[in-house]
Amino acid sequence: MILKNLKNATTGLIAGSCIFAIACAAVLQPVFAQQLTSNITIDAKKVTGPFNPVWSYFGYDEANYTTMKDGKKLLSELAVLSKNPVYVRVHNLLNTGDGKVALKWSSTNAYTEDKEGKPVYDWTGVDAIFDVMVQRGMKPIAEIGFMPEALSTKPQPYQHHWQPGVPYDSVFTGWAYPPTDYKKWGELVYQWVKHCKEKYGEKEVKSWCWEVWNEPNIGYWKGTMEKYFALYDYAADAVKRACPDAVIGGPTSTGPRWDKAAEFLKAFLQHCVDGKNNATGEMGAPLDYISFHAKGNPTVVNNQVRMNMAVQLQDVSRGFEIVHSFPSLKKLPIIIGEFDPEGCAACSVKFNPQNAYRNGTMYSSYTAASFAQLYALAKKYDVNLQGAVSWSFEFEDQPWFAGFRDLATNGIDKPVLNVFRMFGMMKGKMLEVNNPNTLSLQQIVDSSVHGDQPYVNALATLGTRELYIMLWNYHDDDSKKSTALINLALENIPATKASASSYLIDETHSNSYTVWKELGSPQEVSAAQFSQLEKAGQLQTVETGKQVVIEKGNIHYQLSLAGQGVTLLKFTW
Structure with missing residues (x-):
């Protein structure tokens, strides 16, 4: 320059x-x-x-990375990007297991049952994760999921063993199924939120975002749409009973450019407006913000990567259009729960050559250009965009620059992280x-x-x-x-x-x-x-x-x- x-x-x-x-x-x-x-x-x-800080949202599958060496280092760097709070969204917070991390997997063992089938709650794992965030002034987007083994209607096999190159659908195992008992599910959520309020204080918990599940319109949810609505109703009711002013949202569905995803988002919003609440029997369900995802689609053309921002922005456009079509909801905050150049952070270049953009300046320039479009689209559709989660973090103990979608590798920041440092400097x-x-x-x-x-x-x-x-x-x-x-x-x-x-x-x-x-x-x-x-x-x-x-x-x-x-x-x- x-x-x-x-x-x-x-x-x-x-x-x-x-x-x-x-x-x-x-x-x-x-x-x-x-x-x-x-x-x-x-x-x-x-x-x-x-200038709303829509960029100050980050997320990742592997919740247990939060407490590891490079994960803590990166979170410390993200926390000081600006004076605005940084929000962090992670999967697998309620999964059953020993806490050992793997690609697209984590566990906290928050819920088990004794021999009589009575709930046993252990918040040690989730507390360790939230502690790292809260100590740095960060705000959890507390994803309520996935299904503990003891509550799953199809618990076996439970933990997946997915690796790059293996069919993606193999990740959808026992944790993706509906609960055996929705009241037990609701009580689990109630006890979790109640515990967080007691540990961190009501004021702190009120500043978080809670959400129910992830992408329930595809394999992440092995139930029907109606059963997801029940899952949401019981969870949202539990959150509000434990902390009435807590913020709850959903459905964090996939990109609405896809007609079936658009139909799911519309049906969910309509349910929240006037559907019968499965938990209370009343009309409608609590909804404080709306979330859906948006992904691009890189390909390989003439042995070179070709990015495609259009499909990602089409997801955003249609999602905004749907939200705007609901008069009573169109002013609610929107959080784009995942906003990325494509759909699999843990898919490496070795098996997915279209992901070769991730290490260098193609990723950083794409990020600057794509995030900038969000402001224009929010204005065009007259919606209240609060944030867009970059589903990119780090992958602990992996080869250097292995081609994962991450902000840092082995404790070293990639060029893309510096775009967020630039965003963090801007204000006014x-x-x-x-x-x-x-x-x-x-x-x-x-x-x-x-x-x-x-x-x-x-x-x-x-x-x-x-x-x-x-x-x-x-x-x-x-x-x-x-x-x-x-x-x-x-x-x-x-x-x-x-x-x-x-x-x-x-x-x-x-x-x-x-x-x-x-x-x-x-x-x-x-x-x-x-x-x-x-x-x-x-x-x-x-x-x-x-x-x-x-x-x-x-x-x-x-x-x-x-x-x-x-x-x-x-x-x-």
Whole structure:
């Protein structure tokens, strides 16, 4: 990336692959003949709404990773992304077992029964998981699931032994079945919430989100839709009895772009509005927020990965449309329970070559571009988007850069985590971004970024005395990436001078993967190499505190951003 003040720059040569030059400093770096030119105008007076931290939500299957070495380290990093609380959603919180972790599996042994069939509750495992979150100021999205072995209508086989390369449906074993007794199920939930209120305090528990199950419209639930409604009713009733002001939501169903998933979401919402409650016999069910999932669909074309953001955004669009169609629900908060480039975090590149995007800058630029669309879609459909869960965490004791969908590998942060660090720095109110030559929201929803033109655009926020601008240069096909020349015009800045800083993610900045490859892609990493990789995984500041002259409220800059690059500019006055 090159950034320069067009009116105040003089000509000179400065060494380095990435330069940020302001005011009277000069920059000269070759501008490639085929690069795209993008003209972006941002007016500090054109506020479009609040900048809600929809990005500050993360999740993972393996709940027991929470208490492990690298899991704790990563959660500590996520917790300090910004002053906004970070929400964490995990599967398998009620599974029966010994607490040993495996891919797509965890257990806490929270519920068993004695010889007379009476419940035995043991909160040690779930407490250990929630303790790690609460101690860091994080907020659990407490997923009520899955079915304890003693309550399952088909308990055997119970624990699955899935590995990459094995058919995915093999994960759906005894934990996915309805309960033998819905009253026992409700009492389990009641005792759990009651215990949490006693341990953490009512005020703390009221700040969490509770939800019932995960993707009950597919193999995660081996009952009918009506039986899921009963499962929800008994759980929601139990949550409210234990803590009346607790927040409960659902159905966390799969992407509603799929007609059957859309029908499930509609039926669930209708049940919550006026269906007969299986637990109370009354009309309707408690619902404080609505959740569904949205996934992209990468493929391999000509031996290269091609991303597809369109299907992910179509999930979001149809979900928002469905929520908006319910007059009494359309203002409820929406949490997109999983928002990812595809559907299997634990599926590695070895067996799924379309997942080769995960280690480098394709993942980081996709994340910046896709999350930015959520704000526009929420405004279009007039819904209350609260958050979007990135189903990406870490995989303990796995090979380095094995190609899992994760934020860090063996304690080393990947480039994608630095996008969330950028989001975390932004604050204030969102500003309108005028970029007439970029792809429109509808073009991306319809066709993603498959053509010759990359998707270059920005997200901007205005704080009390600072302006933040995140810019990305994204393409679905890495072979079509190209450097973009961006002319940036900032208007109505209420000052005569400012200081500017910049941060960058590209092949050579904020990129531990590039450094790891330069080290020879080692699987045995020395202490010195670990320190080098750890530093490379942090968000890199390109320049800071440079003085900028503002002429009649205007700043004009030109910057060059590499393909799949993401940069954050911060102007302070």
